[in-house]
Amino acid sequence: MFYRDTWLEVDLDAYAYNIRYLLKHTQKQMIAVVKANGYGMTALVAAKEAMAAGASMVAVANFDEALDLRNRGFCDDILVLGVTRPDSVLAAKKNNIILTMPSLTWAKSVAQSGISGLRLHLKIETGMNRLGLESPKEAQAALVVLKDQSVEGIFTHYSSSDDANNDYNDLQYNRFVKVLKSLDHPFQWIHCSNSDAALHYKEEHTNAFRPGCALLGVPAAPSELKLVYGFYTKINHLKQLEAGQAISYGREYTTQAKEWIATVPVGYADGLRRANSGYEVYISGQRYPFVGRICMDQAMIRLDSFLPLGTTVELFGPHIPIQEMAERLKTIPLDIYTSISDRVTRVYRKHGEVDQIINPRFDFPI
Numbered sequence: 001m002f003y004r005d006t007w008l009e010v011d012l013d014a015y016a017y018n019i020r021y022l023l024k025h026t027q028k029q030m031i032a033v034v035k036a037n038g039y040g041m042t043a044l045v046a047a048k049e050a051m052a053a054g055a056s057m058v059a060v061a062n063f064d065e066a067l068d069l070r071n072r073g074f075c076d077d078i079l080v081l082g083v084t085r086p087d088s089v090l091a092a093k094k095n096n097i098i099l100t101m102p103s104l105t106w107a108k109s110v111a112q113s114g115i116s117g118l119r120l121h122l123k124i125e126t127g128m129n130r131l132g133l134e135s136p137k138e139a140q141a142a143l144v145v146l147k148d149q150s151v152e153g154i155f156t157h158y159s160s161s162d163d164a165n166n167d168y169n170d171l172q173y174n175r176f177v178k179v180l181k182s183l184d185h186p187f188q189w190i191h192c193s194n195s196d197a198a199l200h201y202k203e204e205h206t207n208a209f210r211p212g213c214a215l216l217g218v219p220a221a222p223s224e225l226k227l228v229y230g231f232y233t234k235i236n237h238l239k240q241l242e243a244g245q246a247i248s249y250g251r252e253y254t255t256q257a258k259e260w261i262a263t264v265p266v267g268y269a270d271g272l273r274r275a276n277s278g279y280e281v282y283i284s285g286q287r288y289p290f291v292g293r294i295c296m297d298q299a300m301i302r303l304d305s306f307l308p309l310g311t312t313v314e315l316f317g318p319h320i321p322i323q324e325m326a327e328r329l330k331t332i333p334l335d336i337y338t339s340i341s342d343r344v345t346r347v348y349r350k351h352g353e354v355d356q357i358i359n360p361r362f363d364f365p366i
């Protein structure tokens with residue numbers, strides 16, 4: 001049970017379906033990306049469920065996220081995609097965490113630390129201009145410098161894979177293959193594609209891929225993948241107001257007639273952006289607008305008529321598509337998903353039933 005009626009519902013069957021769909025579609029090994037607390041799902045659940053559905057390892061953005069997963073008992077392989085400070089490599093080795101090798105400078109400082117047997121994937125810069133070795137020559141030099149480490153993988157990252165017909169993807173992939181072919185090294189993991197590329201781009205020389213958003217059913221283009229998240233709250237206060245009554249901070253909305261105004265216990269500190277003021281939610285078969293400013297912890301909705309306290313309100317989900325909310329906020333679904341805060345209870349559903357409930361702020365059983 002949980003005590004505040006605001007929750008993120010996570011459909012674990014849809015998550016597993018998306019993973020199986022992607023594995024079948026690509027015929028490659030999956031490195032499931034569970035960074036940013038599993039894109040809001042909570043990292044441990046995202047990682048465990050991904051492995052159970054057929055992923056080969058998981059990836060996170062930074063070393064702290066990897067340690068967090070380890071400390072929560074996750075035993076499978078974890079790849080850190082971002083830069084880890086060279087002074088953290090001993091901790092990486094101790095915890096059996098695979099690091100990204102972002103530059104020749106990084107390789108040299110790691111070699112100087114005297115460590116050996118560190119598990120690494122080489123990152124190749126091909127056009128994103130974020131991280132990576134810049135040329136075949138640099139990659140060759142890095143392999144020499146890293147001769148005492150265990151270099152298991154090589155990868156790059158596309159900057160524009162959400163645009164299905166673009167030459168830039170070809171350019172990046174071709175640069176990557178050129179580096180790959182210049183290296184005489186038995187890489188176990190060769191991977192370029194994120195979600196959108198995995199769905200739309202064919203690669204001959206890779207054997208793995210790194211999807212994140214597609215696991216949640218929100219790639220850039222419409223697809224056969226299923227949405228995993230629904231964000232809900234419940235009416236916990238209701239009143240009928242006369243015309244001319246001002247609602248919320250700054251009195252931006254005033255009732256036009258006799259109106260039913262409901263209050264819900266969700267606000268911008270939960271990840272319901274302030275910019276949603278004026279837009280609609282879904283309640284019992286119909287849409288109703290937020291009125292007045294969305295507060296930090298609460299918001300008001302104008303109803304057409306009386307509804308009982310405890311009536312469920314969908315903020316996004318099956319009836320308010322996340323893509324619609326993202327468009328109105330001039331952003332992408334992942335920006336909204338990853339800002340659902342740790343104050344929001346996560347309710348996991350499996351086979352149509354509640355499987356598990358996590359309140360990320362409670363480290364005691366509820």
Ligand SMILES: *Cc1c(COP(=O)(O)O)cnc(C)c1O
Pocket residue numbers: 033035081157193194195196210211212213214
């Ligand atoms: C975030 C990230 C991914 C996953 O991207 P999606 O678009 O969510 O599939 C893959 N690789 C790297 C390097 C990333 O940073």
